[in-house]
Amino acid sequence: MNHLKTYLKKELYTHFFDYLLLVTAGIFFLIILNSFRGERFLEFFIVLLYIFFYIIWGVYHHLFEDSLHLKNVVEYILIGFTILFLLKILILP
Amino acid sequence: MEKVKKIFLHFFIPNEQNNYRAKSLHPDFLSLYLVIAFFLAVVFNRTGITNVLSFATDISIEKLYQLTNQEREKNNLPDLVYNNQLSQAAYQKAQDMFQKNYWSHYAPDGKTPWDFILSSGYKYEYAGENLAKNFLFSDGVVSAWMTSPVHRENLLKKEYSDVGLAVVNGILNGEQTTLVVQMFGKLISSSLAIQNQPMVPQVLAKKQLPVEKKSVNFPYHLNFVFLTFLLIILALDFYFASKFNIIRVAGKNIGHFLFIIFIITSLLIISRGVIL
Numbered sequence: 001m002n003h004l005k006t007y008l009k010k011e012l013y014t015h016f017f018d019y020l021l022l023v024t025a026g027i028f029f030l031i032i033l034n035s036f037r038g039e040r041f042l043e044f045f046i047v048l049l050y051i052f053f054y055i056i057w058g059v060y061h062h063l064f065e066d067s068l069h070l071k072n073v074v075e076y077i078l079i080g081f082t083i084l085f086l087l088k089i090l091i092l093p
Numbered sequence: 094m095e096k097v098k099k100i101f102l103h104f105f106i107p108n109e110q111n112n113y114r115a116k117s118l119h120p121d122f123l124s125l126y127l128v129i130a131f132f133l134a135v136v137f138n139r140t141g142i143t144n145v146l147s148f149a150t151d152i153s154i155e156k157l158y159q160l161t162n163q164e165r166e167k168n169n170l171p172d173l174v175y176n177n178q179l180s181q182a183a184y185q186k187a188q189d190m191f192q193k194n195y196w197s198h199y200a201p202d203g204k205t206p207w208d209f210i211l212s213s214g215y216k217y218e219y220a221g222e223n224l225a226k227n228f229l230f231s232d233g234v235v236s237a238w239m240t241s242p243v244h245r246e247n248l249l250k251k252e253y254s255d256v257g258l259a260v261v262n263g264i265l266n267g268e269q270t271t272l273v274v275q276m277f278g279k280l281i282s283s284s285l286a287i288q289n290q291p292m293v294p295q296v297l298a299k300k301q302l303p304v305e306k307k308s309v310n311f312p313y314h315l316n317f318v319f320l321t322f323l324l325i326i327l328a329l330d331f332y333f334a335s336k337f338n339i340i341r342v343a344g345k346n347i348g349h350f351l352f353i354i355f356i357i358t359s360l361l362i363i364s365r366g367v368i369l
Contacts, residue, residue, distance in 0.1 A: 007335035011347060022348060026355035033359055038227040038367030040268040047359065054352045058344060067342070071120060075344035078123035079323070083356055085130035086319060089137050090229075090312040091363060093269055 018061045025053050044091045051080040105329045113339045115330040126319070133315075150271045151310040154180075154258045156231035157273065161248060161256060164239060168249050176278065179257020182206075182213035183274035186222070190272060191263035196369065198222060210276060215255075217278040221247040225273040226265070227366030229310055234273050237368045244368060253277040271366075313364065320357050324350065 012019055029050040036042040058076035062068040107113045116122060162172040186209045195201055206222040223244050225234045238244035257276045264270065331346040333339075 003336050003338070004332060008347070011345075019347065019351070022351050026351065029355060030358055030362065033362050037362060037365060040227060040270070043363060047356075050355070050359075054348075058348060061345060061348065069342045071342050072344050074120050075118075075123060078120065078127050079344075079349060079352075082123070082127045082130045083320070083353075085127070085134040086312075086316050087356070087359075087363075088134045090316055090360075093137060093312065 015061065015065070018057070018064070022054075022057055025050070025057070029053075040091055044088065047087050047091065048084065051084050055080050105326055106333050107330055107337070107339055107341075113334070113337075113341045114343050115326055117326045118330055118343070130319075137312075150228070150260075150262075151230045151313075152228060152234060152260050152271060152273060153231055154260055157234060157258050157260070157275065158256065160232060160235040161275070164235065164248055170249060170251055171254075173253060173256035173277070176215065176255035176257050178213040178215040179210065179255055179276045179278055180259060181257070182209040182215065183257045183259035183276045184261065185209050185213065186276070187259050187261035187263075187272045187274045191261070191265055191270075194266060196224075196226065196265060198224065198369065206276065210278060215278055216281045218281045219250070219252040219277075219279040221250065221253065221277040223247055223275040223277075224369040225275075225366060226270055226369075228271070228273065229313055229364040229366075233365050234368075237365060238275075241368055247277060250277065252279055254279045313360065316360055317357070320353050320360075324353055324357075327353070 029046065033043060033046050036046060055073075055076045059068065059073055062072050102108055103111055104116045107115055111119070158173075158175055165172060186206060189200055189204065189209070190196065193200055193202070199205055207217075207220055210217055210220050223238055225237065228234045228237070235248075238248055255278045257278075259272075259274045261272050261274075262269070263272070265272070327346045327349050331350070334341070334346070
């Protein structure tokens with residue numbers, strides 16, 4: 001377990017701002033979503049915005065880490081859009 | 094057994110065979126998840142299957158009735174008797190909201206909840222109405238009513254003896270909406286009650302509850318299962334990648350992890366609609 005702690009510590013310390021940005025955006029996402037509870041179109045739009053933010057965050061993070069690669073970008077897009085389509089079934093059946 | 098272990102290692106643990114990234118997180122597998130999700134979204138949308146099978150929501154009249162009486166029992170109040178006339182009034186109210194496109198206790202043409210109750214033939218001494226829309230589960234509806242002082246007061250009013258419920262799907266403001274209407278009442282007097290409807294013993298009255306088929310909220314569970322699956326494979330991949338000190342070209346698992354945690358939390362918010 002020590003290796004995990006060391007790795008996490010190092011990663012979070014090195015990219016503190018990036019993760020802080022992701023968490024802050026996540027908290028804002030939940031607050032906004034909660035204030036538009038019950039409004040299906042708005043709920044879906046807010047989810048869509050958060051997913052776009054997550055993809056852009058991924059690109060930005062790897063760009064500044066100097067590890068930007070098409071494979072990374074595709075990974076963020078695939079995860080983001082899979083979740084978007086699944087949530088679409090729930091929010092806008 | 095060796096074969097199973099090999100498959101497990103290949104799909105979930107980063108190693109030489111899978112290019113040091115769990116196979117289930119490779120772009121080809123992620124593309125497969127995307128294609129399946131897209132296919133499900135299109136099929137559900139085109140066929141309207143979620144509405145036909147009513148598995149877009151887990152709300153049932155039976156469950157709402159049970160939960161309402163449970164809350165009353167907790168507060169030492171007598172159970173409410175399920176009343177068909179009040180349920181008819183609740184159903185008419187929901188239909189009226191869809192037809193005239195409003196979300197309010199009062200219709201744009203001035204029609205009140207009491208008009209629906211009276212037109213159903215229920216002559217009341219006391220009456221009340223609770224509304225809810227776009228909830229996914231019955232317990233969410235009742236717990237939201239219990240947290241709002243006004244709705245709680247309605248639910249726990251000792252003067253009420255009857256309750257009617259309706260759960261109706263339709264289009265409101267251009268959106269697929271599930272409306273829940275709960276109407277409470279007490280007949281004006283026993284003599285009038287005899288004129289209006291036969292005095293049904295409480296046990297018999299409870300049997301009038303509509304029999305509903307058990308529904309499962311398929312989209313909600315599908316989302317939950319897939320997100321949990323992603324979290325598990327990301328956690329395994331992250332653990333072993335850090336253990337073996339693997340350096341590779343891949344997305345950041347911590348980033349994915351945080352994102353999915355927020356999405357799971359959003360599911361809980363989405364499952365709770367609004368009350369009025």
